[in-house]
Amino acid sequence: MADAPIANNGTAEQPSWGKGQLASHTWMEPVMVASILFFAMFINRRKNYSIFGSEKAYALLEEDSLAARLSDDAPTYDPENRDDPEYVYTASKHPPKRRNCCGTVVHTPNSSRFANHFHSRILQKFPFLIEMFYWIVNFGFYACTRAMTEVIFVKEKVWDIAQDHGTGVLTIEHESFFSIFFPIHEVSFQQWFMNGHTSLLTFLNRIYSLIHIPGTVGFIAWYYYVAPNHGTFAIARRTMTLTNFIAFTTFTLWPTMPPRLLPKEYGFYDTVHHENAESVWVQGKYVNSLGAMPSLHFGYAFCIGAGMIYHSGIFRRTLKKGESVKSKIGKILYVAGGIAYPTMVLVVIIATANHYWLDAVAATFVVLLSYMCNRVFLILLPLEDLLLWCLRLEKPIPSTGERFHKRGGRI
Known part of the structure; x- marks a missing residue:
């Protein structure tokens, strides 16, 4: 393994902590996430649509829905345009969807004929269920990263390789030209909290446990409700999803040991696992x-912060279609929250x-790259169309922002 030039000769003494986290955290966190998701499903439900209503309800919904017209994943066919070169397809009652995939037009089955199936009507009533499905797929990919890493590097060697990468990060930060950008060492930052500020560190442990998944899910639920249209929401969701996939690929091909797992001579202390303070999301x-x-x-925190600043509208001259004007106080609060949230998360993950520090820098660049390339996921729409066809299921028309804007959009 690599040498340890950054090792701390005076390792931090174990602090005298108070009580550890209550045992209830093992069930409280999943309940918190489930509650956020089900509340989002309820608040974003379509009030003017009944699961047991008439078959005409979907056709009226499709005609009136602003969200459907502004969504990037809407199929590109025009049944009213006889000059359309694809008119032969659009003349039927359920014309094939025309998707643009890698510069090529692909025709896929139109599942709208299944719109009145019972499971399709459930999704039309609760369209946020489709967002829940997307994040389940995300978690499935994440769950595979550990196994894939062990297969690539051989299970017994993964730990040593990850430790080399971790110490390499410290070397870059502290012994290379880039050291001017990292004047405060991570171990010094943590020891400030451990020497006389353990109550604050205990609070940060709780934040680490509770903020990551619940905070991210809460943002997705909130933005689905307040976004001016589904296209705007989808950009944020696709950016976060692509951030996930880039991170998962990096985890698999370049495993990196976090500071808390480095040998003791580096001076770091595993505070999150002290007295069962760890989150259920970092176990198993x-x-x-x-x-x-x-x-x-x-990465998630930066996405959320950027989303809040964008939603404030303070740096934009024009409003999105369907977007309401915000008060000056509202704009200031959004910007303050957009700065404070990622700053707080940065303090938490280092303390x-x-x-x-370099992990956060890398995450920032990954998010920016994901934002610029987020439309890459649109190439998967033909596969989604095929899946929906196989399930005899029609994708719900998103209700993004409908109820919020009808109430005046004053959040």
């Missing part, structure tokens, strides 16, 4: 404990020795 056989680079904690 599917959790990849060697996925420090890039930091998904900070608890779960990440390096």
